[in-house]
Amino acid sequence: MKYLLQRLGFYLFTAWAAITINFFIPRLTPGDPVTALMAQYQGQLDPQAVQSLTVLFGLDKHQSLWEQYLSYLGQLAHGDLGISFKSFPAPVSEVIGTTLPWTVGLVGVTTVLAFGLGTLAGVLAGWRRGSWADALLPVSTFFASIPYFWLALIAIAFLTGSGSFLPSSGGYEPGLVPHFDPEFIGSAINHSLLPSLTILVSSVAGWIMSMRNMMVTVTAEDYITVAHAKGLSGRRVMLSYAARNALLPSVSGFGMALGLVVGGTFLVEVVFSYPGIGLELVQAIGVKDYPLMQGIFLVITLSVLAANLLADLAYLALDPRTRREG
Amino acid sequence: MSFASTGSAARRTMAPLVVAAISLALVAGCSSNPGSANKGDGAGGGASGVLNVGMPQGATVKNNSNPLLPTSAAAVLGYRYMIYEPLAMVNLVKPTEPAKPWLASKFEWADNYRTLTLTARDGVTFSDGKPMTAEDIAYSFQLMKDNKALNTAALPIESVTASGKDVTVKFGTSQFVRQAVVLSTLVLPKHLWSAIADPATDTVENPVGTGPYTLKSFTPQTVTLTTRNGYWQDAPKIKELRYTTYSGNDAITSALTSGALEWTYAFIPDAKKLYTAKDPEHNKLWFPANLSADGLWINTTNKPFDNPALRRAMSLVINRQDIFNQASAGYFKPAVESITGLPTPIGDAFISPEYQGKKSEGDVASAKKLLTDAGFTYNGDTLQDPTGKPVTLTMTDPAGWGDYQTTLTIISDNLKQIGIKATPEKADQDAWFTAIANGNFQAAMHWSNGGATPYDMYQNIMDGAGLQPVGSPATNNYGRFDNKEATQALADYANAADESARKAALATLQRIFVEQMPMIPTSAGNYGAEYSTKNWTGWPDDSNPYAPIQPTQVNALDVVLHLKPAH
Numbered sequence: 001m002k003y004l005l006q007r008l009g010f011y012l013f014t015a016w017a018a019i020t021i022n023f024f025i026p027r028l029t030p031g032d033p034v035t036a037l038m039a040q041y042q043g044q045l046d047p048q049a050v051q052s053l054t055v056l057f058g059l060d061k062h063q064s065l066w067e068q069y070l071s072y073l074g075q076l077a078h079g080d081l082g083i084s085f086k087s088f089p090a091p092v093s094e095v096i097g098t099t100l101p102w103t104v105g106l107v108g109v110t111t112v113l114a115f116g117l118g119t120l121a122g123v124l125a126g127w128r129r130g131s132w133a134d135a136l137l138p139v140s141t142f143f144a145s146i147p148y149f150w151l152a153l154i155a156i157a158f159l160t161g162s163g164s165f166l167p168s169s170g171g172y173e174p175g176l177v178p179h180f181d182p183e184f185i186g187s188a189i190n191h192s193l194l195p196s197l198t199i200l201v202s203s204v205a206g207w208i209m210s211m212r213n214m215m216v217t218v219t220a221e222d223y224i225t226v227a228h229a230k231g232l233s234g235r236r237v238m239l240s241y242a243a244r245n246a247l248l249p250s251v252s253g254f255g256m257a258l259g260l261v262v263g264g265t266f267l268v269e270v271v272f273s274y275p276g277i278g279l280e281l282v283q284a285i286g287v288k289d290y291p292l293m294q295g296i297f298l299v300i301t302l303s304v305l306a307a308n309l310l311a312d313l314a315y316l317a318l319d320p321r322t323r324r325e326g
Numbered sequence: 327m328s329f330a331s332t333g334s335a336a337r338r339t340m341a342p343l344v345v346a347a348i349s350l351a352l353v354a355g356c357s358s359n360p361g362s363a364n365k366g367d368g369a370g371g372g373a374s375g376v377l378n379v380g381m382p383q384g385a386t387v388k389n390n391s392n393p394l395l396p397t398s399a400a401a402v403l404g405y406r407y408m409i410y411e412p413l414a415m416v417n418l419v420k421p422t423e424p425a426k427p428w429l430a431s432k433f434e435w436a437d438n439y440r441t442l443t444l445t446a447r448d449g450v451t452f453s454d455g456k457p458m459t460a461e462d463i464a465y466s467f468q469l470m471k472d473n474k475a476l477n478t479a480a481l482p483i484e485s486v487t488a489s490g491k492d493v494t495v496k497f498g499t500s501q502f503v504r505q506a507v508v509l510s511t512l513v514l515p516k517h518l519w520s521a522i523a524d525p526a527t528d529t530v531e532n533p534v535g536t537g538p539y540t541l542k543s544f545t546p547q548t549v550t551l552t553t554r555n556g557y558w559q560d561a562p563k564i565k566e567l568r569y570t571t572y573s574g575n576d577a578i579t580s581a582l583t584s585g586a587l588e589w590t591y592a593f594i595p596d597a598k599k600l601y602t603a604k605d606p607e608h609n610k611l612w613f614p615a616n617l618s619a620d621g622l623w624i625n626t627t628n629k630p631f632d633n634p635a636l637r638r639a640m641s642l643v644i645n646r647q648d649i650f651n652q653a654s655a656g657y658f659k660p661a662v663e664s665i666t667g668l669p670t671p672i673g674d675a676f677i678s679p680e681y682q683g684k685k686s687e688g689d690v691a692s693a694k695k696l697l698t699d700a701g702f703t704y705n706g707d708t709l710q711d712p713t714g715k716p717v718t719l720t721m722t723d724p725a726g727w728g729d730y731q732t733t734l735t736i737i738s739d740n741l742k743q744i745g746i747k748a749t750p751e752k753a754d755q756d757a758w759f760t761a762i763a764n765g766n767f768q769a770a771m772h773w774s775n776g777g778a779t780p781y782d783m784y785q786n787i788m789d790g791a792g793l794q795p796v797g798s799p800a801t802n803n804y805g806r807f808d809n810k811e812a813t814q815a816l817a818d819y820a821n822a823a824d825e826s827a828r829k830a831a832l833a834t835l836q837r838i839f840v841e842q843m844p845m846i847p848t849s850a851g852n853y854g855a856e857y858s859t860k861n862w863t864g865w866p867d868d869s870n871p872y873a874p875i876q877p878t879q880v881n882a883l884d885v886v887l888h889l890k891p892a893h
Contacts, residue, residue: 031760279573
């Protein structure tokens with residue numbers, strides 16, 4: 001219990017530190033939302049619009065950095081993330097609400113799939129050394145070593161285009177309304193195939209490698225020999241004795257990977273124009289949309305912390321050695 | 327243990343997923359997608375009455391059809407002009423053409439463009455069936471007057487009065503140079519808008535205007551508009567307009583070539599190979615110039631670049647055709663040939679007789695002569711200023727702006743011919759903006775303002791009224807060009823009471839620009855677009871430039887009203 005409270009306290013402190021850094025960093029960079037917006041339109045917006053935009057965004061009130069920080073914390077305490085400048089006057093929470101499900105859906109599912117497939121393949125590769133399974137690692141590592149955006153661009157160049165079943169961009173067919181029906185869900189799945197395939201291909205190697213190497217270590221242990229000697233089936237020894245123990249490092253890795261789903265995906269989303277939170281973040285940075293940037297950073301920070309906390313707990317449950325008695 | 331047995335294990339874990347997917351399909355089976363009727367026969371087209379429009383505005387847009395907010399989906403995608411209409415339609419690709427009366431059947435300026443009298447057109451209704459009256463027009467101006475955040479053009483409105491069918495708007499200063507802006511004011515329905523608590527933050531999810539279209543559906547990716555009954559003019563042939571947002575120019579290019587997108591405004595590098603050559607019969611682009619100039623802005627407080635002879639010599643050797651063909655992919659920003667910096671042919675009517683046809687190009691020898699006559703000397707191949715120091719220049723633009731970076735490389739090569747070592751540099755975009763505003767730069771490619779007259783461009787480059795010392799941020803005249811005569815001529819032009827006084831002021835401005843070359847013009851801004859003639863014809867082009875073709879300009883409505891099915 002004491003251990004758990006310590007961990008919780010640590011996570012709370014980290015969250016506060018992250019929120020504070022999130023607040024100050026965008027404000028210390030040069031540039032402001034109004035000029036960024038004017039620049040984005042490069043002369044297409046009336047030059048006089050600077051005045052009206054400043055008033056519109058409420059930037060004409062001069063507040064010191066400290067006052068802004070206090071009011072930001074106050075807003076956060078009420079669950080208010082502020083108003084996005086880029087999509088003014090949409091609240092940040094609404095912007096995040098429409099983009100986050102796409103990211104979690106695409107990358108979350110793909111991460112779980114990659115973990116599952118990679119771990120399974122790693123178990124096989126580690127157990128059946130010297131067979132065809134040895135080829136799994138070099139082949140998957142080859143794909144993992146190609147920079148992701150390059151792999152995705154090649155996939156777009158060769159697999160999409162007019163007449164292809166696979167679309168090159170977007171989250172669903174233009175014209176469809178996001179709605180819970182077969183047509184929309186089918187279109188969304190269709191649009192997610194290529195991005196998720198490319199993520200899978202480029203990320204599965206890591207799981208295979210860590211699992212295979214742990215399997216190799218574990219299979220040398222005495223208890224495996226004993227299990228074999230007891231006359232248990234090979235499959236039972238592999239899964240229940242070897243893989244179960246070999247899995248521990250992968251579990252904490254999986255926790256980290258899940259936490260990074262939200263933040264580590266902007267490349268996928270930029271290349272495939274996927275309407276997720278990573279693409280939104282890239283654009284928010286481009287136009288100095290502080291409230292939106294902070295909101296997205298907050299979501300990323302909290303999801304990483306939450307995933308870490310869960311991984312901590314899972315480890316606590318799985319491995320008795322991490323528990324301290326008394 | 328065999329591979330098959332792990333296979334069956336995998337099948338076991340798949341089973342619940344399959345069941346879930348099937349039950350999902352069954353549950354959802356009874357409802358059909360509200361947008362599925364939209365899909366029609368796929369890519370749209372003349373037969374189905376659909377036109378697909380797109381803009382690179384990010385992967386999603388938020389539900390916001392407030393026409394007055396520059397950040398709303400209606401503004402960034404351009405569909406606000408299909409729902410809300412202006413008082414008059416100004417054709418900025420033919421700026422000398424009189425404005426076409428639109429919601430105002432008549433308009434008249436008086437008191438040296440300080441008073442505007444408008445007559446509300448008869449028989450115009452909003453899409454909710456209520457008639458449009460002078461009250462609505464007056465309200466639209468009053469809203470800007472009362473609400474600084476909504477007055478995006480900062481119009482100095484002093485009073486608005488409506489009587490009968492007429493509306494009189496009085497301005498604090500002469501609006502001669504801002505006529506186009508004033509007349510482009512959109513008319514809002516007073517009976518709905520006066521009930522809105524804060525028009526500056528309302529997202530107007532059910533926009534009601536006098537235009538031929540109404541909002542059919544809004545999704546973060548695509549906004550669909552459909553025609554309405556009771557439009558005051560001939561109804562458009564296009565039954566449905568679909569505005570899709572794309573994450574960037576790459577996504578736009580592939581959508582254009584696949585036919586999913588028929589009208590957009592985006593920069594396509596190597597457009598000939600990537601776009602027009604894919605279907606030369608239908609894939610078209612038209613990029614007419616507007617009255618603005620991109621060019622090399624020079625910090626004129628910086629020695630020896632405070633010497634006009636040096637700036638003129640530099641202008642003489644810069645190869646504008648190379649910049650057009652390489653940096654603008656041969657289409658995006660038309661080259662500015664006139665020595666006055668005004669793009670042609672659009673600016674022809676404004677160019678003084680003495681500069682008609684005069685191009686800003688020369689040979690290296692005449693540039694060198696200009697320099698040596700002004701006291702510069704050569705040490706071998708290196709140009710030295712009158713004090714004997716070699717002339718060097720650092721030219722800076724943001725790293726990601728490929729077209730400007732290419733331009734800087736070309737200029738650097740050109741200037742080498744007259745012995746100037748000009749180094750292109752890449753900068754962080756935000757730091758660059760701050761540096762430009764504060765005058766902490768030697769030279770940079772930058773655009774100028776544009777408008778219905780050359781005033782906006784010259785004012786942006788030469789106005790001494792807002793002159794700031796280096797180190798204080800300026801919103802205008804970034805080059806710190808200090809010339810009292812130019813400042814006076816600009817004020818004279820904006821406030822002149824008659825045409826001859828305006829002509830005289832403009833001639834003065836051009837003379838100062840040519841003699842002093844405060845900024846070295848290279849290319850013009852554009853009102854262009856990429857479009858497809860596969861399903862719809864009747865687009866404006868060089869042979870019939872009836873409107874700027876950009877889908878986010880107010881004239882987009884005029885373009886849509888001109889389009890006819892191709893088959």
